Amino acid sequence: MSSNLKFLVVDDFSTMRRIVKNLLQELGYSDITEADDGNTALPLLKDGSFDILITDWNMPGMPGLDLLKAVRADAKLAKLPVLMLTAEAKREQIVEAAQAGVSGYVIKPFTAVTLKEKLDKILAARAAA
Amino acid sequence: MTKVHDVERFRAHVAALNSALDGGDATGFCRAFDSLGAEMDCGLLPELKRLTATAQSALARFSAEARLDALAGHEVPDARKRLTHVVKLTDEAAHRTLDLVELCGPLIEEASRGSSQLLAAWERADSRNPEAAAMWPGRAVVFLERTRTDSSTLRSYLSELLMAQGYQDITGQIIRSVIALVDELERVLGKLVQIAEGHEVTSLVRVLPSTPDWQQGMGPQVEGISNGDAVSGQDDIDALLSQMAAGK
Numbered sequence: 001m002s003s004n005l006k007f008l009v010v011d012d013f014s015t016m017r018r019i020v021k022n023l024l025q026e027l028g029y030s031d032i033t034e035a036d037d038g039n040t041a042l043p044l045l046k047d048g049s050f051d052i053l054i055t056d057w058n059m060p061g062m063p064g065l066d067l068l069k070a071v072r073a074d075a076k077l078a079k080l081p082v083l084m085l086t087a088e089a090k091r092e093q094i095v096e097a098a099q100a101g102v103s104g105y106v107i108k109p110f111t112a113v114t115l116k117e118k119l120d121k122i123l124a125a126r127a128a129a
Numbered sequence: 130m131t132k133v134h135d136v137e138r139f140r141a142h143v144a145a146l147n148s149a150l151d152g153g154d155a156t157g158f159c160r161a162f163d164s165l166g167a168e169m170d171c172g173l174l175p176e177l178k179r180l181t182a183t184a185q186s187a188l189a190r191f192s193a194e195a196r197l198d199a200l201a202g203h204e205v206p207d208a209r210k211r212l213t214h215v216v217k218l219t220d221e222a223a224h225r226t227l228d229l230v231e232l233c234g235p236l237i238e239e240a241s242r243g244s245s246q247l248l249a250a251w252e253r254a255d256s257r258n259p260e261a262a263a264m265w266p267g268r269a270v271v272f273l274e275r276t277r278t279d280s281s282t283l284r285s286y287l288s289e290l291l292m293a294q295g296y297q298d299i300t301g302q303i304i305r306s307v308i309a310l311v312d313e314l315e316r317v318l319g320k321l322v323q324i325a326e327g328h329e330v331t332s333l334v335r336v337l338p339s340t341p342d343w344q345q346g347m348g349p350q351v352e353g354i355s356n357g358d359a360v361s362g363q364d365d366i367d368a369l370l371s372q373m374a375a376g377k
Contacts, residue, residue, distance in 0.1 A: 106363065
């Protein structure tokens with residue numbers, strides 16, 4: 001497991017960011033940055049060299065779907081793995097996120113096992129690319 | 130329906146119109162036309178005034194009975210403050226719980242590491258040696274083994290406690306959508322009060338979309354409220370995404 005990966009966790013609820021951060025730390029990742037919506041996340045992504053983005057969908061300002069689309073539209077960020085961690089459960093939404101290029105979709109409430117499983121899958125695909 | 134005697138009062142005007150038309154008298158025709166219009170207005174105006182007065186008094190009565198002033202003035206704004214306060218309290222409680230979870234982690238690690246080290250030392254010492262047996266009473270060894278097992282159990286409980294704080298995000302999103310609704314209700318009530326007081330009111334500016342905007346995010350599913358075709362859980366999502374990937 002590569003524990004020096006750089007994560008950006010985006011969620012407007014600070015409790016959720018803290019939960020995800022704790023889980024990532026339990027999995028051995030320590031380089032974790034937080035943002036509270038797409039508008040604050042995007043400049044961080046453009047300036048930093050993040051390895052993976054974990055984002056909520058429903059946020060004031062720029063929602064997660066728009067952030068995902070902005071990432072995919074940016075030549076420098078286009079290949080960044082994006083895991084959507086959200087309570088949005090409409091089929092239409094999941095299809096839209098997949099078409100926009102989401103790498104993984106975890107529905108809230110979620111378990112630590114599910115998060116690890118999806119991260120492992122994303123990181124395996126990233127390593128194979 | 131208009132009664133016969135109501136229609137009779139137009140007969141003379143229509144006759145004047147006909148006569149002007151037959152005689153090619155444009156000025157006379159216009160005059161007869163205006164006079165017909167005035168006759169019609171004098172029937173309509175009192176009716177319009179009566180309707181306006183009825184609507185105004187119904188609105189004033191509704192305003193009083195529905196306590197619009199109190200609702201718009203403080204009860205609805207107070208409801209918004211209460212909901213905001215609930216989000217703040219649950220946020221603080223969840224963070225306090227997370228503080229304690231984070232503080233417990235190292236304590237459990239220390240207990241686990243200490244018991245494992247002592248047990249390893251016991252295993253290195255010859256338990257059949259009477260000196261070692263005197264130093265390591267059986268009860269102490271059982272306690273250390275128990276501590277090591279319990280540490281692992283506690284670690285998994287702490288992990289569940291951490292995950293359970295996710296309720297604050299879910300409930301917070303639901304409450305936030307209710308707060309947006311209360312905001313709009315407050316604006317609508319404010320306008321109703323103005324109308325009931327006889328003020329002219331400009332059109333309402335909608336804040337919430339008339340239909341939920343799923344691109345912006347609709348928040349968590351709530352039992353009994355349908356948001357359309359929703360997945361039943363993570364397995365359903367995984368199946369949907371696999372299906373899409375296979376169909377590419």
